[in-house]
Amino acid sequence: MRKAKFWTASMGVGALLLATACGSGTGDKGATAQRTVGKGEGRVDVIAWAGYAEDGSNDPKVDWVHPFEKSTGCKVNTKVAGTSDEMVALMKTGQYDTVSASGDATLRLIAAKDVAPVNTDLVPNYRDVFSGLKMRPFNSRNGQMYGIPHGRGANLLMYRTDRVTPAPDSWKAVFDDAAKYPGKVTAYDSPIYIADAALYLMKTEPALGIKDPYALDQTQLDAAVALLKKQRRSIGEYWSDYQKEVTAFKGGDSVIGDAWQVIANTALAEKAPVKAVLPKEGATGWSDTWMISAKAAHPNCAYKWLNWIISPKVNAQVASYFGEAPANAKACRETTDPHHCAIYHADDESYYRRVHFWTTPTRQCLDGRTHTTCTDYAQWTRAWTEIKG
Template sequence: MRNHKVRSYAVVLAASTLLLAGCSSSSDDAADGAYAGPLKDTPGTINVLAWPGYAEDGTTDPNVDWVTPFEKETGCTVNVKTYGTSDEAVQLMQAGGYDVISASGDASLRLIYGGDLQPVNLDLIPNYADIFDNLKDRPWNTVDGKNYGVPHGRGANVLQYTLGKVKEPTSWSVVWEPNSPAKGKVTAYDSAIYIADAAVYLMSTKPELGIKDPYALDQTQFDAAMALLKQQKPLIAEYWADYTKYIGAVQSGSITVGTSWQVIANVLNGEKATVGATKPKEGATGWSDTWMISSKTEAIDCAYKWLNHIITPNVNAQAAEYFGEAPANSKACALTANKDHCKLYHAEETDYWSDVYYWKTPTEQCLDGRTDVKCLPYAEWVKAWSSFRNS
């Protein structure tokens, strides 16, 4: 009797495995686990999780639209959802329901190791060939020799200041030091990853701490960064994660200086120049973003087409110019509306990027290669940030 029951379970199990296998045959695995292709012209719907300004479909500005042409060309429908911090992106991606994501380095590894992303077969993405070489096969988009996506663009988290209110700063000291002329009107990014910004400042003001990589902090270095954040708190008007709220606060004058993205400055300068943005002498944190595909997507063909479309030279040029960052496609530089765009954002200069520290996820094993100490993993950063924000 008992045996009989077990056997019937086994049959059901086998049957359902077969069924599942049948369902997932559309994403049949190649040798390295990536989609083998060739791409089919099946219409589908992809849900895109993107940084604001990365996948514009004309709803922000009718003239800024590179989603609709894609939809017309491929027959794929695109729904765009934007997010404010990498942490939010990781949470949304883990919850499921999104097919492609533009992930920064501090989100991508967490998602790859969590099994939320699939390796990408670059042969199916012809535009990949034109990507700048120094963005290919980097630790935040490639794991164990497998590529997990296509680079989109990169930039520095700039220091933004309101013209006429704050003299053009050359140093981050204006947001960290108690004697800041903008006291009470400073803003900072509301995420644990902002601790790295404190570390970047400490790298040049307190060299004795020996910080080499702002994402590889041992306990002493981490404590120093937290102390700097505590020193900064009285200067802060608001922490920001929602960029539209940030824009409103700058327009009303309640925030005059703080860390920002070039796209925010560009929106603020839409009608007339109101803010400036600069990369101070200490360097800055930054991002290098990659378009990646969910391991659970059901619209694999549309997802690949999206990855290829978004790094087409002219689309990459539009997106990079709209967001205000360096494009990843080397041919994009010739197609920007402002011919100086790539020069402005240093897309082709290797030197400029030497003091831009791209977001990545801190781990217990120090990312700078030290083995004599343990570094604080990101979970500890989050804990400290939460405690700090509520102290």
């Protein structure tokens, strides 16, 4: 069975400062992009989401680690992380070479100078990465990439077709209309979910002036918190383990809420009467990026891993096993299911233009405002604790 992120709610973090990059070859002072890839050092220490670095131990037929080791001579030592906060903490130790960071962690890693700029010329398969994943706010700074895109997905609105009628096409169903489903609404258990409320308000209450769901001043954050507190009265449970969400929808404990495409696919495969849609307001989403530690002990093997993990065949294997859209356009020719990329909208940039990918909120407003102080992730974390009570 395909695996997805087993994420739990993030814990508090300190205030964030944006890092700046200088030129195409260097980033923050002291962090310089590697210029060449030499002989491998014999090992690479990896932090990854479950399902991203499979070596056959979970399923003998699912193994892209051992072929890499055989091809490069770099032994892979994998630490599976359960949350973005865990990844950030592990990278701070300097004991790991690379990490599959999500957008709610990448800016923290850049700001703390825990990761180095990436020389994309040293990753030949980068040329085939979908353009919509290159030079994004969550993986680059001032024209300099800080990682190699891995894959992406949208946070969809999922509902039971036998319990929710008419079919919803708006996030209104889980916000303003949540009271129609008392105790049956579910939502993702993380401070980053505040962005989902902000996105809805951005479309429905233009007077608030929200331009980016991850760039909220105090007034805008307060409005999102108020909406989520209202929703809280109808929440049955917040989810972080996707398998538990599948079970909740199958049993009817949840009838509507946000979900990933892989959750909908799994629920349908288990005969649950569900449907997942991208609402008319658009949605939040996630995109993971392989980043290299600024203190990497095995940088050559790390670069070899980055090029391997997004090579067409391997990227297709990971995307199929995990349940996501691959980053490499050529991977769509390699998936076991010929319809995989269509199901996950891998090559549909118009679809992903409607998706606001997770980006760590910072005090420097990400929407370009210069005379306003925005709320950072630490404030969002405190607000989330208040919302959940």
